[in-house]
Each structure stands twice: as structure tokens, then as C-alpha cells.
Amino acid sequence: MTEHLTIVDHPLVQHKLTHMREKTTSTAGFRRLLREISNLLAYEVTRELPVTTREIETPMNTMQAPVLDGKKLVLVSILRAGNGLLDGVLELIPSARVGFVGLYRDEETLQPVQYYFKVPQELEDRLVIAVDPMLATGNSSVAAIDLLKKAGATNIRFMCLLAAPEGVARMKEAHPDVPIVTASLDERLNEDGYIVPGLGDAGDRMFGTK
Template identity: 70%
Template sequence: MNGVTVISHPLVQHKLTIMRKKETSTASFRRLLREISTLLCYEVTRDLELTTERIETPLMEMDAPLLEGKKLVFASILRAGNGLLEGMLELVPAARVSHIGVYRDHETLQPVEYYFKAPGDLDARLVIVVDPMLATGNSSIAAVDKLKERGATNIRFLCLLAAPEGIKNFTEAHPDVPVFTAAIDDHLNELGYIVPGLGDAGDRMYGTK
């Protein structure tokens, strides 16, 4: 699919399989999500621009590479997005964080926004939006809408699982935002859940129903 990158690294796929199993405990699910998010973050930031700085090692001076530009922003779609956020911040601890409170109404499957907080100067930063599931795509579309309203122009979307329906809806709404995912599953069921999927990521991460 155009604009979609499937991260097929063996460690990502192995951990995802364990997360899918219904018998995987809350503690194990949470740990695996943190581990896999670090691997996904590595891939979604693979092409960040670099500059050089003159430094002195114990042996000599050299021109060494450093990230160029302002710090990244990780934009977490609450609440499940925080499961990805934790591992990503371990890899990029200096990143700024945005929180976007959007939930899906289970009757209409439409997004309901209840919270938004983001750093300034979004127009000068790469914003990586994170949510474990790209199901209908409605919540993700609403989150990116809000970020663009606040000035963000360089945005990427990172998820654990995606449904074809969600990818279609998201890329039609935001064709300029590339999608990175560990897997594209078969379809959505009548309740808007990804099949075969792994259930509700937030519930499995926090042990709720």
C-alpha cells in the first residue's frame, strides 16, 4: 500500500505473536509493548537528518554526526498510545511529548475528543503520532487533524496493527502522513475491532474491561 511501511524485523514479529496470544498476561503484554515500541521507534526514525559537530575524543578531534533540527515530538493518542510512548522515550529521552485524548464511541465508531496538549513550534518539529491500533482510522484522523490545526506539517503515524479499512480511511484523509506498522491484519469486524488482531490494546495493557 502506498504510504505504508510494514516493519517486518524478526524481533518485532516474534514479540507481536506473543502479544496476540489471549493467554499472555497483563504484565507480559505491557513489557512486550514497551520492548516492541523501542524497535518500532528505531525504524520510524531511520532517516532523520544529521549534521556534524567538531568534538574531541580521547585520541583526536573529529567531525561527528548529531541529529539536526529541533527535538522530536511523540504524540500519544490516549490511553493506549502511552504504551508505545514509554519504550520510545527510552530510545529518545529528549523528545517532547504531546497527549491527545480521543476515544471511539462504541455505538457510532466516531471519535470523541476530550483532551489536547502539545509543545509549541510544531511547524518546526517532526511529530510522530503513536497508537497501537489503526482500526477504523477515525480517532487517528481526528488526532492528526488537531495537530495540523496547531501548525504541524511534518507528521508520521506509528502503530502496532492496522486494518485495511483504517489504512484506506487514514491515507485518504492525510495522504501526506506516512504510516508505519508491524502488521496489516485481515479486516474489521462488525464492532470495529481488528481481526485477527490482539483484542483491545488499552484493556490488555491496563487489565481493564
């Protein structure tokens, strides 16, 4: 994966994203759609996983068949909204290791504040996929990637539902080696640091909090 930004424009992804954007979509519906979209985005973010072969026996004969190679990959949820994407990816890759980065955004400075960090060992030998629905200012994402690199990660990808141009630029400046996979690059950020047109606060809509 060489491109810094990949926009997954598959019709199913875009259809489901439209329903998520609508303000009348229920909490249960939003949660279900987020899980379904994360399933589809996971196909793209894992497209270049290393594979090897092993001999298997089919009902017809034996063959050398492709299987995933290397250590189990790591999924890292940027709390709290990242958990919505995490669930969908785990359905596709149930053997993945899981880590958590707890960050919240200071509403005055828009800067991230860390409150939790727990990740698997041997990150340097694993593909690490960080997930967070929104790449807005990019401050929290950059901070999370900073922490993952300090913990040893060298092969990192970032998966989000929506991205703003400001967040993509911030990530590219800070971490040009981390590819981004998203369902949409939206227009801009508003004065409060929210993505426009966006879909509101993903965590609030997923968990029914306001």
C-alpha cells in the first residue's frame, strides 16, 4: 500500500454511508451500519497482507494453497468511537490482537489528552491498523500514531469512516509513512473542529449520548 490516501468508493460503502449521515438514523441503525462499513473497509486496508502457501487436501486432490503469513496483525481502537469500527474488522479477522488508545479532545484547544494506552507486545513484527471513525483535525490521530511508534510499531495503517482535508494534511505531515483508508474525503472542518457535511459526533451517535 503506497498511496497516502485511499478513498473506498464502492457503491455499498457509499450507500451505507449516506444512511449514516442522515440525522434521522437511529442509534441502533447507526451502530449496525458502522459495523457493516468497517467490514467493507477492512477488505481494502488488508489488501496487501503477506501470504505464503501450505499444502492442503481438497476433496479432489492436494494443492499448495495461500494462507496469511507472519505474526497476527494488531487492531488498535482509538477510544471511544474507534470501537465501532473495531467490531466490524474483528468479524473479518477474529484472530487479530487488539489494543486501545484512550484520547479525548479538549473542546477549547482541540488538542488530544491521553488517558489510556494498552497494546499487544512485539508491535515491531506486526501490521498495526489504527481505527477511528473520524479524521477531523488530525490531532488525536497523530498523537495515537506517535504512541504506537514509541511502543515499537513500524508498519501502521489508519482506517476511518470520514476524513477532512485538514486532518489528511496533518497526518501526512506528521506520519507520511502511514497510509489512510477512508470512505469519504469531506469538504472541510467547521469552527468547532467538526467535519462538514460529516455526520455529527460519531461517538454520540453510536452510543446514544449527547
